[in-house]
Amino acid sequence: MTFDIVIIGYIAGLCTALAQFPQARKVIKTGDTQSISLGMYSIMTLGIFCWFLYGILLPNVPMILANGVCLIPSIYILSITIRNIYKSKKLSV
Numbered sequence: 001m002t003f004d005i006v007i008i009g010y011i012a013g014l015c016t017a018l019a020q021f022p023q024a025r026k027v028i029k030t031g032d033t034q035s036i037s038l039g040m041y042s043i044m045t046l047g048i049f050c051w052f053l054y055g056i057l058l059p060n061v062p063m064i065l066a067n068g069v070c071l072i073p074s075i076y077i078l079s080i081t082i083r084n085i086y087k088s089k090k091l092s093v
Contacts, residue, residue, distance in 0.1 A: 013066020024073030033081040
């Protein structure tokens with residue numbers, strides 16, 4: 001019996017992609033992003049996007065799938081964080 005190393009890629013991708021969804025769910029339910037670092041989420045989202053592009057260029061299906069799925073909640077959280085920062089600055093002016 002042989003072990004296919006691609007399975008590790010799928011498992012790793014599944015874990016990292018699913019890790020984003022609890023935070024996204026919380027943001028969807030509460031709309032609160034006050035404790036989320038804009039800098040961290042910006043860098044992380046850019047990194048996920050770059051890994052996604054890298055997977056496309058290779059082509060590496062586990063990398064494409066994992067990072068493509070991961071981009072969805074990451075972009076959502078980042079956009080709501082930016083929106084909330086803009087709203088709070090607009091209200092304080």
